Amino acid sequence: MTAARTIGILIGAAFGAVSARFAVRDSDVFWHLATGRDILASGPRQADHFSWTASGTPLSVDQWMGQVAWYAAYRVDEWRGIVALRSLAVFALVALIAGEAIARRPSRPIVGVIAALPAIAITRFVWVERPELFGFVCFAALLPLLRRAREGSDRALVAAVGLLILWTNLHGSFALGVALAVLVAIEGALRDPSRRRGYVALALGALVAALATPAGVGTLIAPGSHLLHPPREILEWSVPDPLSVPGAIWALTLAAVFATALVAPRPRPTDALVLVPVALLSMTAARHMPLLCIAAAPYLADRAPEAIAAVLGRTMSASPSARSLPRAAGLVSAVISATLLAGSTLTAPGEPDLGGYPVATLMALPKGPGLLNSYDWGGWLIWYAPDTPVFVDGRLTPYVPLVLDDYRAIVGLHPDWGTVLRRRGVRWLLVRPTDAIAVRARDLGWNVRSAGDGFVLIDAPNPN
Amino acid sequence: MRASTLLAFLLASVFGVFAASFAASDPDLFWHLASGDRMIDDGRLLDRDVFSFTRAGSPYSVGQWLGQIVLALAFRALGWTGIDLLRGVLVGIAVFFLARAVLRVQPHPGWAIAPILAAILVTRPFWSDRPQLFTLALFPVFLDTLLASRADAGARRLAVLPVLVALWANLHGAFVLGIALIAVFAIESQLVRGALRRPLVLTLIASIGAGLLNPALGGAYVSAGTYASGPARFIVEERPPDLLSAFGLIFLALFGAALGLAFVRRDASRDLLWVGLIVPFTLLGLTVQRQLPYAAFVIAPFVALRAREVVTRGPVARVAPRVGAVLVAALVLAAVALAALVAPRGPDLAAYPVGSERLLTGAHTLGEYDWGGYLIRFAPGTPTFIDGRARAGVLFVPDVLADFDDAVSLRPRYAQILERWDIRQVLLRPERPLAVALREMGWAVRGEVAGRWVLLSR
Numbered sequence: 001m002t003a004a005r006t007i008g009i010l011i012g013a014a015f016g017a018v019s020a021r022f023a024v025r026d027s028d029v030f031w032h033l034a035t036g037r038d039i040l041a042s043g044p045r046q047a048d049h050f051s052w053t054a055s056g057t058p059l060s061v062d063q064w065m066g067q068v069a070w071y072a073a074y075r076v077d078e079w080r081g082i083v084a085l086r087s088l089a090v091f092a093l094v095a096l097i098a099g100e101a102i103a104r105r106p107s108r109p110i111v112g113v114i115a116a117l118p119a120i121a122i123t124r125f126v127w128v129e130r131p132e133l134f135g136f137v138c139f140a141a142l143l144p145l146l147r148r149a150r151e152g153s154d155r156a157l158v159a160a161v162g163l164l165i166l167w168t169n170l171h172g173s174f175a176l177g178v179a180l181a182v183l184v185a186i187e188g189a190l191r192d193p194s195r196r197r198g199y200v201a202l203a204l205g206a207l208v209a210a211l212a213t214p215a216g217v218g219t220l221i222a223p224g225s226h227l228l229h230p231p232r233e234i235l236e237w238s239v240p241d242p243l244s245v246p247g248a249i250w251a252l253t254l255a256a257v258f259a260t261a262l263v264a265p266r267p268r269p270t271d272a273l274v275l276v277p278v279a280l281l282s283m284t285a286a287r288h289m290p291l292l293c294i295a296a297a298p299y300l301a302d303r304a305p306e307a308i309a310a311v312l313g314r315t316m317s318a319s320p321s322a323r324s325l326p327r328a329a330g331l332v333s334a335v336i337s338a339t340l341l342a343g344s345t346l347t348a349p350g351e352p353d354l355g356g357y358p359v360a361t362l363m364a365l366p367k368g369p370g371l372l373n374s375y376d377w378g379g380w381l382i383w384y385a386p387d388t389p390v391f392v393d394g395r396l397t398p399y400v401p402l403v404l405d406d407y408r409a410i411v412g413l414h415p416d417w418g419t420v421l422r423r424r425g426v427r428w429l430l431v432r433p434t435d436a437i438a439v440r441a442r443d444l445g446w447n448v449r450s451a452g453d454g455f456v457l458i459d460a461p462n463p464n
Numbered sequence: 465m466r467a468s469t470l471l472a473f474l475l476a477s478v479f480g481v482f483a484a485s486f487a488a489s490d491p492d493l494f495w496h497l498a499s500g501d502r503m504i505d506d507g508r509l510l511d512r513d514v515f516s517f518t519r520a521g522s523p524y525s526v527g528q529w530l531g532q533i534v535l536a537l538a539f540r541a542l543g544w545t546g547i548d549l550l551r552g553v554l555v556g557i558a559v560f561f562l563a564r565a566v567l568r569v570q571p572h573p574g575w576a577i578a579p580i581l582a583a584i585l586v587t588r589p590f591w592s593d594r595p596q597l598f599t600l601a602l603f604p605v606f607l608d609t610l611l612a613s614r615a616d617a618g619a620r621r622l623a624v625l626p627v628l629v630a631l632w633a634n635l636h637g638a639f640v641l642g643i644a645l646i647a648v649f650a651i652e653s654q655l656v657r658g659a660l661r662r663p664l665v666l667t668l669i670a671s672i673g674a675g676l677l678n679p680a681l682g683g684a685y686v687s688a689g690t691y692a693s694g695p696a697r698f699i700v701e702e703r704p705p706d707l708l709s710a711f712g713l714i715f716l717a718l719f720g721a722a723l724g725l726a727f728v729r730r731d732a733s734r735d736l737l738w739v740g741l742i743v744p745f746t747l748l749g750l751t752v753q754r755q756l757p758y759a760a761f762v763i764a765p766f767v768a769l770r771a772r773e774v775v776t777r778g779p780v781a782r783v784a785p786r787v788g789a790v791l792v793a794a795l796v797l798a799a800v801a802l803a804a805l806v807a808p809r810g811p812d813l814a815a816y817p818v819g820s821e822r823l824l825t826g827a828h829t830l831g832e833y834d835w836g837g838y839l840i841r842f843a844p845g846t847p848t849f850i851d852g853r854a855r856a857g858v859l860f861v862p863d864v865l866a867d868f869d870d871a872v873s874l875r876p877r878y879a880q881i882l883e884r885w886d887i888r889q890v891l892l893r894p895e896r897p898l899a900v901a902l903r904e905m906g907w908a909v910r911g912e913v914a915g916r917w918v919l920l921s922r
Contacts, residue, residue: 228708239704242751243695247704251750255743261726262735272727280720283707283750311655311736413874413897436874436897443901 006333007109008099013337015120016091017344019127024082024352027376028394029070029129030383032063033082036071039064044214050382052369052389053406053424054398062219065169066131082129083348087341089133094120096140097297103144104302115301119293122249126290135171138163140294142177143274146184147298149202150270157198161205168213175223176281176291180274181206187273222397227284231396236287250289254279256304257296264307271299354380358430358455365457370427372410372460377430391426411437421460429458465788468571472563473792477799479584480556483591484548484803487812490592491834492852493535493547494841496528500536503529509679515840517828517847518864518885525687525858526679530634531595547593548807549800554601555591556799559584561604562761565611570768579764579771582718586760589711590701595636596754602632603758606642610649611765614737619663626670633678640688641758643671648740655736695752696855698865705753715756719746722763725770738766813838817917820891821846823910824919827888830871830898835891835917849885872898889921 031050038046044064048057073085097119102112126136142163148156160181167174185203189196213219230237242251257275261267274295282292357380365371367387378393392399392407399407409420410429413436428449431438433456441458442448450457495515503510511526513519538546563580570576587600606625613622625646632639650664658664678684695702707716722742741762749759783791817835821843829846831839836851850868854860860868871881874897881887889910892899899918903909907920 230708232706239706240750241704242747251747255747258723258726258746259739259743261723262739267728269727272724276720276724276727279723280716283716283719413900414895415900417900434875436901439874439876439878440897440901440904443905 002103002106003109004102004106004112005099006330007102007113008095008097009337010333011098011113011116011120012091012093012095013340015094016087016337017340019090020083020087020341020344020348022083022127023349024079024086024129025356026128026130027356028379029082029352030379031393031395032067032130032379033071033074034382034386035059035064036067036069036074039068040071048395048398050390050393050395051378051398051403052371053391053403055389057398059395060215060218060222060397062172062213062215062222063131063170064214065166066134066171069134069170070129070131078350079352080345080348080350084345086127086129086133087345087348089137090123090127091337091341093123093133093137093140096137096144097123097294100140100144100147101297101301104298105305108305111305112298112301115304116297118249118253119290119297122246122290122293125246126287131171132173132287135167135173136290136294138167138170138177139173139291142167142180143295143298146180146274149198150184150188152195154198157202160202161209164206164209165212168209168211168219172219172223172226174210175220175227176278178206178210179277183273183277187270191270227281230285231400234396237285240283240286240289244286246286246289250282250292253293253296253300254282256300257292260300260304260307263310264303265310266306268303271303275299356454358452358457360452361430361450361455361457364450365430366428370425371430372407372421372424372426372428373430374411374432374435374455375407381430391424411435413437413440426460429456429460431456431458465783465785465792466571467783468567468573468576469564470783470788470791471573472560472567473795475563475580475584476556476560477795479559480552481799481803481806482552483555484552485806485808486548486551486591487808487810488544488547488551488593489812489815490594491815491837493593493811494837495851495853496532496535496594496837497539498837498840498844499529500532500534500539503533504536504540511679513853513859515848515853516836516851516859518849519859520847522859524853525637525683525855527633527637527684527687528595528635529679530631531598531636534598534635535593535595544810545804545807547811549803551591551593551597552799552803552807554597555587557601558587558604561601561608562764565604565608565761566765566768568608568611568615569765570772572772575771576768579718579721579767582714583757583760583764586711586715586718587757590754590757596638598632598635599638599641600757602628602635602639603641603645604761606645607761607765610645613660613663614649614653614658617659619660622660622663622667625667626674629671630674630677633675633684637684637687637691639675640685641755643668643675644744645741646671648744649737652737652740691855692748696861698869699854701754702752704750705756711756715749715760718760718763718767721767722770725767728770728773738762738769742766817891817913817919819913820911820917820919824891825889825921827921828886829889829891830868830882830885830887831891832872832893832917833868839891849887872896874898874901889919891917891919894918 034050035046044061046059046061048054048059070082070085073081077084098113098116101116102109105111123136126133142160145156145160145163149160164174164177164181167177182203185199189199210220211217232238240250241247257279278291278295282288357377362384365385365388369389371388372391373381375392378390381388381390382393392403406420406424410417410426411431417437429437429441432454438456438458446461447459448456449459499510502514509526509529511523513522513524535547538550542549562583566576566580590600605628609621609625613619629639629642632642646664646668650668653661653664675684676682680687697703706712745762746759749756816838824843824846826845830849833850836848839846839848840851850860850864854865867881871878872892878898890898890902894915899920902920907922909918910921911919
């Protein structure tokens with residue numbers, strides 16, 4: 001085992017263990033779990049039955065395997081199982097980032113570690129219990145495969161296609177992997193005609209992988225739609241803000257990549273092959289920011305020291321090749337990592353953090369259709385109040401545009417809110433006390449069934 | 465005269481006329497005009513609020529006093545056409561110096577034109593009639609002057625920069641951008657031991673001093689620092705840019721070209737300058753979208769420069785000086801005539817509550833933030849609750865802005881806010897929750913244009 005891989009595994013295990021200290025709290029985890037449960041019960045073709053506003057609408061199943069994986073983890077040890085899977089995914093993600101960065105400058109692992117730090121830091125914001133986390137792991141795994149493929153490894157070509165097939169079924173972000181694989185294949189075929197057949201196979205394999213999912217061609221629709229028309233009202237789809245913590249990490253990485261590319265001696269245009277498209281993608285939405293940091297880590301480890309030396313007027317000696325460690329060292333690091341991960345998981349929080357949800361209203365919640373709930377609480381209701389179908393939830397797509405427009409009209413007290421309320425047959429409101437509809441309902445004297453810190457459940461008088 | 469200079473004149477004329485063809489509609493124009501008018505009439509600077517009832521008498525920044533007076537004088541001279549022509553002239557200046565800067569490093573028009581046009585298009589959303597237009601015009605002047613000095617090691621033309629900084633510091637608060645440009649060139653010159661090391665440092669020191677020559681003195685720098693460290697996110701143009709919007713996509717393409725070309729580096733010693741220019745201005749532009757044009761301005765010459773390495777630099781055609789002078793004069797005259805011809809004769813008020821000013825009684829009115837400037841200009845007898853002069857720590861921020869937001873969004877304390885400020889009438893968009901609720905609560909509808917505005921009174 002190489003020193004880079006060993007150090008990467010140890011760093012990954014440390015961060016995996018740290019991630020296990022955090023309780024489950026993502027607002028989307030609940031509907032992903034419920035969907036995973038349904039897929040296990042009746043297969044991946046699903047129609048909505050969680051809501052009463054979009055009931056029967058066919059659902060996208062582009063993340064079916066990711067949802068099943070989360071639910072399987074839940075089945076193993078409930079919420080602690082979720083934490084364990086998240087911890088494993090964080091371990092893999094960080095180990096891949098750190099390992100690849102260190103491998104680019106094996107003589108000085110500290111340089112690789114420093115270069116990987118921004119990427120590791122920004123992944124903190126995607127330590128979520130969603131298939132999205134698997135997407136980042138796949139991205140981090142694809143980069144070294146594509147590098148090795150360009151360096152002449154046929155096994156890496158095959159492995160890249162296999163990874164893409166897996167990724168396509170785990171999360172919609174696979175489209176980026178397919179695009180990068182095709183780009184690398186085109187460049188490789190032009191640069192090295194002797195391996196043209198392998199590169200053509202990679203390109204074709206990547207394109208076939210994009211369709212190797214129960215969703216078929218439909219799997220491309222959601223990523224394409226979100227790429228060009230991101231739902232900006234959702235925080236993670238908002239524009240990158242360099243004044244936020246993740247935004248600052250991303251912006252500094254972007255600056256470092258640009259400066260390094262300009263200043264480092266011995267220009268290598270092929271570095272642009274992955275970095276330019278990923279950089280441009282990362283500039284379009286906050287959730288894409290970590291992609292640049294992950295892709296930039298090995299590049300910065302490799303070239304930033306040369307760029308700094310060039311500015312200071314010094315030259316750097318070529319980096320020696322990777323050092324191998326004795327087999328025992330690899331075994332010891334594996335044991336330490338496994339112990340860290342297992343120990344942290346065993347002591348992980350056994351319950352989710354439900355501080356942001358109207359838990360106290362659960363007993364007072366009416367059964368059957370008619371509840372208008374706050375958007376952020378939809379997933380939680382799906383899991384904890386299955387007898388009360390939701391008006392809207394984080395799945396978004398089944399509700400666009402009509403249901404979402406009606407939701408906004410009522411909660412935001414638009415001029416036609418009363419008409420929409422009656423047309424939809426809303427009988428109860430579970431919203432925040434600061435929402436305009438809650439304030440107006442209290443002014444109108446509507447019956448408050450239950451109220452607490454951050455929520456209010458109100459009866460809506462409805463002639464229907 | 466070089467053919468590239470003629471091309472710059474041509475582009476400036478075309479885009480100057482194009483810019484002048486739009487009707488004035490910026491919500492801040494109206495209070496800038498009112499401020500300029502007030503200063504001209506009173507013969508003194510306006511340093512206290514006289515337009516709102518929530519902050520009447522409070523001191524506020526006078527950093528744009530000269531810009532406001534220029535706007536007011538243009539209006540007094542030619543009415544709304546004067547505003548349109550001023551916009552056309554300032555955009556024309558920006559385009560001319562941008563084109564010159566780009567053509568200086570890439571004289572081949574075929575390769576220079578794409579980055580020039582991309583940078584101009586990125587600026588399009590910011591051709592608003594405010595003192596910031598002076599910054600849009602002056603920034604490329606500085607960039608071109610500094611690039612020219614660096615190219616021919618000519619120190620003499622640097623002397624104009626401190627003078628321009630003194631002017632800029634009174635026109636608009638973003639004069640610090642010009643000083644930042646000089647600082648980048650000065651630092652790079654020190655690092656590469658350039659020929660202009662000393663002149664650039666002297667220019668920088670003189671410019672920093674010249675920046676103090678305004679009524680706010682050092683306060684102008686403090687104001688710029690406050691702005692840079694905490695932009696007012698409640699203002700759309702001070703949020704990060706959406707690079708999937710039309711102008712954002714053009715910037716994305718321009719930046720993508722720059723990033724891609726950065727990987728085919730040729731001359732490391734020359735590239736430190738571009739690192740110093742592109743990195744900070746791009747980060748600034750990605751933080752605050754109104755600063756994005758300045759990132760585009762510094763990226764465009766870089767892209768053109770790198771394109772030169774793809775395509776061999778061709779000889780620059782020259783035009784006889786007399787012919788060139790005649791052509792330039794003809795271009796400028798034609799542009800001015802055409803601009804005067806196509807300039808709209810009035811502002812575009814489609815976004816404002818036109819007609820409501822006749823119904824307002826002068827009582828305390830809660831009006832839309834975006835309509836504050838309109839009311840200042842067209843309903844001077846009705847002081848505003850809030851208007852576009854809101855800045856971090858200035859006038860309405862944070863308390864009046866929070867009250868406005870809570871009231872119009874119908875948050876739980878809306879009734880207390882209406883009582884606290886003794887609001888007798890509201891002038892809002894009909895879809896505002898407060899407007900909907902007050903109408904349902906029986907406030908009288910004193911005027912309304914469906915889908916645009918409603919005036920309600922107790």
